[in-house]
Amino acid sequence: MNSPVQIWRSHKNLHNYLGKQGRLLVWTKIFIAPSGFEHQTPYIVGIVEFADKEKLPLQIVDCEEESLKPNQKVKVVIRKIGKVKSEDVIEYGLKAKPL
Amino acid sequence: MKIKVLGTGLTKFGELWDKSLFDLAQEAALEAIGDSHLAVNQIEAVFVANMLSGKLSGQDHLGAVVASNLGLSGASFRIEAACASGGLAVHLAIQSLLSGTYKKVLVVGVEKMTDSPASEITSALMGAGSQTERLAGLTFPGLYALMAKAHMQKYGTTKNELAQVAVKNHYHASLNDKAQFPYEVTEEKVLESSCICTPFTLFDASPVSDGAGALVLSADDEPGSLPAGRQVFISGSAVATDTIDLANRKSLTEITATQTASQKALKQAGVEIKDIKVAEVHDCFTIAEILAMEDLGFCQKGEGGRFIAKGTTKLGGKLPVNTSGGLKACGHPVGATGVKQIVEITNQLRGNLGKRQVKGANVGLTQNVGGTGATVVVHVLQN
Numbered sequence: 516m517n518s519p520v521q522i523w524r525s526h527k528n529l530h531n532y533l534g535k536q537g538r539l540l541v542w543t544k545i546f547i548a549p550s551g552f553e554h555q556t557p558y559i560v561g562i563v564e565f566a567d568k569e570k571l572p573l574q575i576v577d578c579e580e581e582s583l584k585p586n587q588k589v590k591v592v593i594r595k596i597g598k599v600k601s602e603d604v605i606e607y608g609l610k611a612k613p614l
Numbered sequence: 615m616k617i618k619v620l621g622t623g624l625t626k627f628g629e630l631w632d633k634s635l636f637d638l639a640q641e642a643a644l645e646a647i648g649d650s651h652l653a654v655n656q657i658e659a660v661f662v663a664n665m666l667s668g669k670l671s672g673q674d675h676l677g678a679v680v681a682s683n684l685g686l687s688g689a690s691f692r693i694e695a696a697c698a699s700g701g702l703a704v705h706l707a708i709q710s711l712l713s714g715t716y717k718k719v720l721v722v723g724v725e726k727m728t729d730s731p732a733s734e735i736t737s738a739l740m741g742a743g744s745q746t747e748r749l750a751g752l753t754f755p756g757l758y759a760l761m762a763k764a765h766m767q768k769y770g771t772t773k774n775e776l777a778q779v780a781v782k783n784h785y786h787a788s789l790n791d792k793a794q795f796p797y798e799v800t801e802e803k804v805l806e807s808s809c810i811c812t813p814f815t816l817f818d819a820s821p822v823s824d825g826a827g828a829l830v831l832s833a834d835d836e837p838g839s840l841p842a843g844r845q846v847f848i849s850g851s852a853v854a855t856d857t858i859d860l861a862n863r864k865s866l867t868e869i870t871a872t873q874t875a876s877q878k879a880l881k882q883a884g885v886e887i888k889d890i891k892v893a894e895v896h897d898c899f900t901i902a903e904i905l906a907m908e909d910l911g912f913c914q915k916g917e918g919g920r921f922i923a924k925g926t927t928k929l930g931g932k933l934p935v936n937t938s939g940g941l942k943a944c945g946h947p948v949g950a951t952g953v954k955q956i957v958e959i960t961n962q963l964r965g966n967l968g969k970r971q972v973k974g975a976n977v978g979l980t981q982n983v984g985g986t987g988a989t990v991v992v993h994v995l996q997n
Contacts, residue, residue, distance in 0.1 A: 540764070553733055560752050560756055572859070
């Protein structure tokens with residue numbers, strides 16, 4: 516996403532997830548990234564399941580891959596997403612960290 | 615349902631620096647029309663499958679481009695369903711014939727990918743995923759790696775079994791001079807190559823490719839140029855869809871759209887899965903071929919890795935799969951793949967594939983997947 520309006524629109528529901536806890540079902544450590552994420556490699560992305568059974572793909576931060584276990588408890592946090600793009604808007608979004 | 619395959623065309627797949635998107639489409643189209651023994655102006659409609667021409671070549675409106683380059687001024691359509699664009703274009707071409715609107719149509723699947731750097735291609739392909747997946751920095755290798763991890767956790771599938779898919783498909787590609795990688799690899803080579811995302815190495819993934827495939831199809835009452843026994847018909851064609859995002863699927867270890875589309879296509883064709891003698895399936899990553907074996911019903915759920923590793927699907931085995939080399943080793947020019955699968959099965963059923971010919975092949979199947987299974991197209995072909 517590039518335009519500030521697109522980013523603003525996608526952020527409407529983020530507050531619903533802040534601090535939400537869930538369990539990590541599976542994860543992968545990515546070495547070849549899409550544009551805007553190259554500077555973060557390698558990084559971990561997993562699928563997190565919340566108590567209401569909703570599932571989200573989220574970057575897993577503040578940990579090493581070796582320390583992760585299936586069903587590990589995680590908590591949703593707000594972090595910067597990717598590189599700052601052409602309109603100079605710093606985009607924030609959801610990630611998760613182990614508890 | 616009986617749709618005649620009158621002609622096939624296929625370019626070399628690979629890094630084709632001297633050929634543009636337009637050159638590739640034209641080459642495959644003219645080969646297919648030549649093979650059909652029709653004149654170009656007998657083609658009544660053109661169906662063009664492509665995913666990325668707007669992003670990577672700056673060219674949209676591809677239906678008109680391909681038709682006008684052939685000197686045609688009839689109907690032309692561009693069809694996009696990510697990596698299932700080719701299969702979907704064939705499906706729609708068939709519907710147009712069944713409706714009686716057209717009698718002879720051309721399908722061209724084409725993609726030109728190797729002009730762009732890896733990160734640009736990786737981002738462009740993520741157009742086939744969901745917004746939440748893009749925000750998480752996911753890639754298609756990453757998404758399929760999550761499915762592989764889930765399969766390993768649940769069924770004990772191993773990295774060696776994943777590697778065996780690549781080893782088999784490279785062997786098949788070594789017999790196909792149109793393949794991007796026409797050489798064999800060992801299991802050690804697959805396992806020792808660099809990691810792209812855990813648990814995948816580079817050799818678990820299909821490559822970035824240029825290439826095109828084409829088919830001339832007609833209604834059954836049109837005369838064909840081949841003797842009765844070698845004439846190939848499409849007897850089943852079905853499409854199914856699922857959620858665009860992987861996370862909210864019923865299961866991470868199955869592609870339900872494959873199950874739905876294949877059951878429908880087999881029923882249309884009046885055959886059962888045990889009747890299939892040869893298949894081309896969507897092995898964009900090694901785990902995808904394992905899932906395809908299970909979801910099509912060739913083996914039990916969870917057994918796909920072991921089913922492939924014991925050689926059942928290698929040439930000479932009971933059910934050769936991906937004799938072209940598959941997406942893995944023949945190459946994966948995204949829009950062309952679904953068309954190429956049908957070109958390969960048609961030529962298997964015509965019996966003209968030389969060293970990679972499956973003896974007695976008279977019923978074949980293709981499975982073409984878009985995204986992580988949000989679109990699946992299955993075709994059944996028979997003599």
